[in-house]
């Protein structure tokens with residue numbers, strides 16, 4: 001394994017000291033999810049002076065709660081949204097190339113039980129291949145019944161006629177967020193988690209920065225900037241209202257995922273159900289040694305940071321899965337359950353509650369005072385969104401263009417030499433998840449002390465020293481994904497993780513807060 005440049009330390013005291021240097025940033029970004037972090041990297045890599053703050057941990061919002069697909073969106077193809085699919089397919093291939101340790105191709109199989117399903121969906125997927133062009137990951141194949149069962153050994157065999165196999169990507173969303181944050185820091189961006197934007201600063205009625213509060217200590221700070229970008233996902237309307245626009249832009253929609261043991265879907269192919277009882281798509285995706293089942297699409301008006309699943313959503317996922325799997329998972333089989341809010345952009349005239357029909361594309365708005373708001377879109381297209389935001393900043397003369405975007409070719413932190421075969425994301429987490437940084441993890445104390453399979457003491461130390469981790473939740477939900485794949489196991493090791501973190505940072509790691517939260521991720 002080649003020895004990569006030493007990871008950049010993320011000691012909070014040093015980051016806070018940097019924040020208090022009285023410099024004027026070119027851009028300050030509020031929100032450290034996929035959208036904000038992707039923008040931070042693109043802007044910093046072009047040579048802009050960038051600061052980014054998040055009120056919580058990076059990717060604590062929607063960006064750690066996706067279905068983990070790097071995809072063009074087969075469903076959007078069915079809706080005829082060719083431009084969106086084509087752009088996403090291009091971005092899919094870029095991401096897989098730039099972060100092969102955390103984003104990889106995955107085959108999906110759509111089993112067919114009616115005579116028309118194979119040709120109908122197969123032709124659609126051939127169009128999907130054609131749209132991908134040279135960015136394609138593999139050809140769509142028509143499978144016999146036997147081949148379908150070989151790919152999906154536990155699929156319901158009664159009346160099975162065959163299937164269609166196609167290729168898309170899967171990724172580790174929160175790990176990708178961290179890789180973006182750390183890559184932006186290498187390009188000299190300043191990033192701080194647990195730093196909440198409390199109000200906007202103005203000079204001559206134009207935006208001039210943000211005032212923010214350290215969520216850990218309560219201390220207040222000001223960041224001066226030529227351009228302020230509101231990338232707060234489903235929460236964008238709060239900052240927009242402060243800027244004088246009270247018309248809501250986002251119609252949030254909730255998506256629930258359930259995680260079960262790998263035995264329910266062994267193998268390394270995902271299962272795609274093209275049409276559930278309510279006419280949507282449902283996936284069973286092998287991920288980190290378990291299987292993710294989801295998701296739902298339920299309109300939701302409240303904007304909790306930790307939304308809870310509705311009982312009907314849980315029942316729906318279990319019932320739909322039962323139609324396609326030989327052995328149906330039951331409530332007692334659920335290892336973790338998590339919920340994310342989609343920031344769907346609401347056209348002013350649409351006030352109905354059918355979020356399925358709302359656009360999955362992103363929107364960039366610039367207010368009279370110069371507040372730039374970006375929301376919508378999907379994880380897969382974060383890089384294209386960043387380019388669009390910067391274009392808008394140039395058009396509106398908030399920023400003077402510098403060099404062109406270089407992120408299409410920019411390898412993210414931890415990206416391995418592409419001649420090496422990365423371990424599949426279907427496999428359990430482990431040292432391999434660190435890509436080219438494995439040797440640095442192994443240099444830290446406790447590299448032979450395993451807290452559970454795939455998580456060593458050294459990994460917790462690495463999270464504290466180089467990955468901005470402060471709380472137990474930061475480690476067990478997003479640096480490791482244990483909370484998302486086995487909530488009870490995560491609770492079991494939380495006190496040990498807390499002790500290691502405290503010894504590294506001297507900050508209260510909030511073990512009890514994590515235990516309370518993790519209880520919400522369990523069903524039994």
Ligand SMILES: Cc1cc2nc3c(=O)[nH]c(=O)nc-3n(C[C@H](O)[C@H](O)[C@H](O)COP(=O)(O)OP(=O)(O)OC[C@H]3O[C@@H](n4cnc5c(N)ncnc54)[C@H](O)[C@@H]3O)c2cc1C
Pocket residue numbers: 030031032033034035036053054055056057058059060061062063064065066067068069070071195196197198231232233234235253254255256295339340341342343375376377378379380381
């Ligand atoms: C159920 C579900 C499944 C999905 N599956 C996929 C998928 O498989 N593939 C795909 O490509 N996309 C998927 N998506 C879409 C994708 O996850 C989102 O588009 C993306 O994560 C949105 O990122 P964001 O940065 O805009 O928002 P967020 O990740 O929510 O980030 C916003 C951030 O702003 C912060 N914030 C809010 N207010 C403040 C403040 N005042 N000060 C500072 N910070 C603040 C929050 O803490 C948060 O971290 C899915 C979405 C959902 C809900």
